[in-house]
Structures are given as C-alpha cells and as structure tokens.
Amino acid sequence: MFRTVSVALILMFFAGAASAHASEQGFVLLLPTDVYIAAGGATVALTVVLLAVLPRRVAGALFRPLPCATWLPRPHPVLGLLAAGVLMWLVWRGVSGPRDPMLNPLSLSIWVVFWIALVSLQGLIGDLWRWINPWSGMAALVARITGRGAPMRYPRILGHWPGVASFLAFASFLLADPAPADPARLAQAVIVYWAFHMVGVLLFGGPWLLRAEGITLLMRSYARMGLLGRARGGLALGLPGWQVLARPMPSLGLAVLMLILLGSGSFDGLNETFLWMGWLGLNPLEFPGRSAVIGPNLLGLLLTNLGLIAVFTACLWWGARLAGDGSGISLLIRRYAPTLLPIALAYHIAHYLTSFLLDGQYVLAWLSETLGAGHVHVTAGFLNSPGPVRLIWMTQAGVVVAGHVIALLLAHAIAVRAGQSARRAALAQAPLALFMVAYTVFGLWLLATPRGA
C-alpha cells in the first residue's frame, strides 16, 4: 500500500490517459460515497453562510497577491518554434510509429501529457502555454523574415466567438470521435487543426491566436487560476483565483467559453455513466463502443452546454432581481463566468486523476525505453485494492470541493467589488450559491456513480 501510494505520488509529477478499470469502480461503489457527497455539499453550503456573516472585504482580501519578483520572464520565440518542431515530429510518429496508442508518443503526448497534465498544471501554476505555444514562434519568424506585420486585420466584430467554435470542435473530437487516441487518426486531426490556425495567425497575426484559437483561449482562461501571474509589471503569487479578480472582465464570447469549459467537462463525466447509457437505452455492461454513440455524444455535448448556460444565466438574473441590481444579463455573465473556472479546473483534475495515474505510467515507460533506461512495468495494482482507491477518491472529492469553495469566494468578492453591501451581495448570490452547492453534489456524484464506457 505504501509503495503504491508512493508510486502514485511520484507519478503525479509527471502525466497520465485511458479508460477506468472495472475493479476500481467496484471498490468505489463499496465506499460510503453518499455520506462523502453530503459532506462535500455541506462544506460548500457552509461557505455560503460564512460569507454572508463575515465582513464584506474578507473574500477579496484572501485573494490579494504577494509580489515575488519585479521582473517578468518572457518566452523567446525560439521556444515556440521548438514546440512547433516537436509537434511536427509527434505527428510524424503518429503516422509512422507504433499503432498502439499506449506506445505511440503522439497519442501519449496529446492526451496524457497535454490534455491531462499540462492543462492541469496551467491551471495550478500559471501561464506555461505561452512558453510552448506551437503557433507563436512561427508567427514571429514570419514577421521577422518579411519585416511586416500581419497582412490582414482581425475583424473585431467576431470577438472571441471563433475561439468558442474552435474549442467546441476540439471537445467534439475528444468526446464523440470513435477513436481519438488512434495515432494515425490523431495525427490527421492535429495537423489539420494546427495548419488551419497557422493560416489564421499568418493572415491576422496575434489577435487570431488570442480570439479564434480554442486551445490558447482554454489555456489563457485556466492561467487565471494559477498561483503565479503578472501584477504591476512583475511576478506575483496568490491564492488560486487571484488573477480572476486582477484581470479585466472577459468579453461575452470569452465568458461563454468559460462556461463551455465547465459544461464540456461535466459531459465528459456524464457520458460514461450508467445513467446516461440508460437514457440512450444501452447496456452499460456491453457498451457497444464509441462508434455507436457519435450522434448522442455530439447532441449531449451541445445540450449540456446549452443547459448549463441557461441555468447559470437564470441564476444570475434571479440574483440580480433579488438584490435590485439593474445590470444587464450580458454584463452579469461577463462578470461571473470566470468564477466557474475553479470548478471546471477542479473537475478536470479530479476526472482524469485515475487515467493520469495509470496512463502516466505508459508515458514513463515510453520515456524510459526511448532513453534506454530499461523497461517500466505498467501496473493497475493500485486500482485493485480498497486502500489506494479510497485515497484516490477522497483526493478527487477534495479537489472538487475546494474548487467550489474558491468559486464561491470569487463570486462574493466580485459582487462586493461591484459595489454591493455584504447583505446584498449575499442576496444576489443566493441563486448562484444554490447552483454551486448543487453542482458540487453533481460533480461528486459523477465521480461516485458506476461507469460503463
């Protein structure tokens, strides 16, 4: 047990990607998860009560950053070029390397290193993506060679909406493609996505990357959750979420993207559950495979996101009415959407923790074989014993609850900053708080309920 936990902890510093093990779920089902879920919901509810009675500035004060350097490290364009080179090499390996996704560096890099680990680290630490953005280096190089800026001006009227579409395309591939880990198929998807946005960047310059490219928008959004960030020209450190308060309010398109991050993440969990399969009339013990659910998954992704946007908007509208706040709905969405980032990030980390621990071993195995350091045995042993399974589940639950508590604190601080008294802020947030308590319970239920895909 100790050894298993140690292995798990060591792996957490690397990265992980595939389906959960049946026996792990068997042990989760033996845990008193009902009690844990109730406790999680109660913790978040208690935070709501505390915020209503504590002095109004408390939440804001928690997020005050500490300066830790007067300078700001700047990424050299060569790094971006290097990242693009690595990506091209990975695509080539996707086409020419092993067909087994657990042995192919492209599948491992995209789904384990990037999607699970890097996205999580981006949210936990800060903007790492700007150092390895595979478009920025090329754009800088072309600009230097031609000595000119982008030939066309990005149409401002489009705002961040192309980025929303771009992220939805990525999410659709992740959730509805029959074989997103298949190296050859993934290589095609990656090269098409990269080339499309490279053309956009060459035509419209940096603004394309900041408004129309979904992955960069996702990463920049999650960077707002990082401990480290920019403040007054230097580097500062603060409680996760401090940058949400420090940054300007997002545009409506970007705010909607933040909602979609949460909605898509939630559907990522929901589409594996017995409940969802029951709705589709599928037998979860004999799941017919992803090929059979392309349409339902696309529809589910769309409906989950629309549903989330509708419920969130309704909560804001209702809260504003209770508090007598005359702000328009668009302004309210822009103001409060970033408060959902900690929930989305927490769920991302929790949802993929098991995959990370298992598939991260394949990354280590690949690295070890490539560097000639010998064979690494990939084990699922930690999923076959109640002790480690309980530890993993409690970690996931802890992360989810912490995400919701931070979300509530942020929402409160934003309401207070908008000029509301503590009482009014509490009133305005009552529906949103209710939503967050309910979402805590939903998120924990997703982790506890049996899955069949």
Add this chain to the structure above:
Amino acid sequence: MTTPTKTATRRGALKTLAGGAAAASLPLWARYTHAQSAEPIRIGFQQHRTGIGAAYGRWYGRATEAAVGLINANGGITGRPIEIIAEDDGTDPKRGAEVVEKFANQHGCDVGFGTLFSHVVMGSAPRAGELKLPYFVVSEGTHVSSGMLNRYTLQPGITDVRSQVIAMAPFITDTLGKKVTMIFPDYGFGYDHRDALGPAIEAQGGEVLAKIAIPPSETSFTKYFPKIPRDTEVLYHVMVGPAVLTFVKELGEFFGGRGPELFGFIDSLEAVAIDSPGLDFLEGSHFWEGMCRHQQADESAHETFYREAVGVNARGASVNDPADVSTYGHMFGCWETLHVIKAGMETAGYRGPQDRAALIEAVEAITDMPHSREHPQGAKRFNGKTHQVFGHQYISQVQNGTLTRVHTTAIEDSVYPDMVDYTTQAF
C-alpha cells in the same frame, strides 16, 4: 521445449531450401513473393487497449508478448520471426471491423488474432471472412461453434461458455446440491449461462428452482435475494461489471454465512484479488476457473514455465507488483492460440497470404493437443468442423483466501453436438 524447437527450425530450414530450388523455375511475380518469405510473419493483434475491455487487453498483451518472445527465441515460424502489429479496437465492434481491414489491406498481416469481447468478435468476423483473413479469436463465446460466423474465424486456444457450463453441471449436482437457483445479468452473457446450465443440471437429475435476472445497470441487490427459494441448495451466480463486489458483499450480509452453497465464474472477479476486504464472504465458495490463478501444489512444469514467462507470481499477479492481478483465467488463450497458429503454418508450409486457405485447412485438421509448454492450461481437442477447441475445466474452492482446485473435468464432459460444419463452406 528445446527438442521441438530444434525440430521446427530444422524443418523450417529444409522448407526454405526446397523453396529456393523451386524458385528458379517460377514466374517473376512468384519469385518476388518468395523473396518476401524472408520477412517476418505478421500477426495483427486486435487489442482491447481502450474501452471496457482495457484491463483484459493489458494482460492479453503481456501473454502475447511472452509467447511471441518464446517462439521467436526458438526460431520463429518456419524460420521466420513473428512480428506483432497491435491495433486498438477500443472494445468497439465497428472499429473492430476497421482494424481487421487495416490488418488485411494496410499492414499486410498474415492473420488476425486476439479478440476477446464477444460483440467485437461478432462485429469483426464477417469482415475477416470477406477479406479472407484467418481470424483467430480468444473470446470464450459460443458464437464460433454456433455456426454464426465463417470459415475464416477460429477459436483454437480457449474453450467456449457452453462447454464450460455443461462441464460444471455434474460437479454441481453431485457435490454441492441438486436444487439450483441462478442469478445472472439480464442480457446475452447471462442468457448464455441460463440457457446452457438448465438442461445440463436437469440431465444430471437436478432442478433449477429459479432464474433471477438482474438488470445490467443495477447497483444494489438485496431486494432480489428474497426471491431465492428457501430450499435452494446451490446459488449459481455470474454477475459481472463494477457492481459485482457490492453483489458479493450484500449476498454475504443477507445469508450471514448460513445460506446455500455458492458457485460462480471467475469472470466476475478477473483481475481482482480474491482476498480483498469485502470479499471475505466468498470463503468456502466454489468457482469455475479457465486456468488456476493460484499456484497449486501439483502444478505442472509447463504451467510454471508459462507463469514465469508471462511474469506472473504464485497468486496470479504481476511479479513487478503483487497488487496487479492478472486475467489469469483467460489470457492463456493468447499463448496457446499463437502456438496453434505456428503449428498450423508449419504444417501448411505457409509462405504468405496465398496460403491462407491451406493454413485454415491445416488448423482444421488438428485434433489432439497434448498438455505441454505450448498448451500449459491442459490438453485440448480441436473440432475442425466447428472451429472450436475443447479442454479441461477447473473448479476451485476459496480456502483461506486461496483458490484451491478441487475438481478437474474431463474433456468429454464439455463436448456437445456439432452445430455447424465450417469445412463444407467454400473459401
């Protein structure tokens, strides 16, 4: 292994020499084909790498790797090494068919191999038949011998559910009791057991008192237990899926150690440690095992060799991590099937895809396979007409947290009348 290997290598070398002499008189295209024979034998491994079969896929991969390592170290097949081309099918029938297509059209595989989940076999086999790709499945399903598939699909390395169930029946009625109640999941897998066990128990003078079907999505079972007739002597359970541990726990709590005898299939607990907390109620109960997960006092040297080659300890778990329990009751099928492919190719003098029909005929002609390194699970008898192998089945009892074999069935106990004769189908 040394002697047969040497023989195989010598035989392979002779064939190559003979082929070389003949090649001079062949047309150009045929010479080209022959030149290719220095190349490896490509075996497309249809692996459940992702999806619901991933835990099985991982261990099927290890057994395959070990068998290929052994065969290659001993000269390969007719002097040519085996190259495994693993493709993930996502445990998805439609992708299964696509993978089979890739094997035939893209990777130039000689045969396809290794599929476990029945629905993937059902989805892939028709395509293998159309593409005339010999397709060796390791699935346990009765679909091969039922006649639903085609001449290109064979199951020579693992027995099927029907034969397993009917072989169990005499032990159940003679040793545990004649009044049986069945609990099974309410879909195909459960029905296979339901439909096979009832007649087999009745043939032994026993009686199936009740057949309790549980919805596949059920996660709490206590409400079903009062349906078990009071005079039940044996409770036959074949629950699978994530809720199986809950099922066992609730069953134990319901009966409190005073209930009927329990008889189950190891499928329920493949890759799960039998001495896990919560499974204490299984102490004293009986299980069918395809191969005895825990090392028995009288384990054969062949099986010990196999255990070491695959990297499995005396508890059926990885030697690298004792918590990583293998799918021991099934994965031997990969090892044995690869050896059947080797035997079939060598008999057929297999050179390339043009000899695929000859390979199938050679495998169809196989009858008895003695207990050996190639067949560490035990002796087997292949039925060339139905493309299905028959073998010994093992019944183990949980004694002090260890699965201890208490009965071995004869091959004859598991045989049933032919339902098809694939040899009458044209290639």
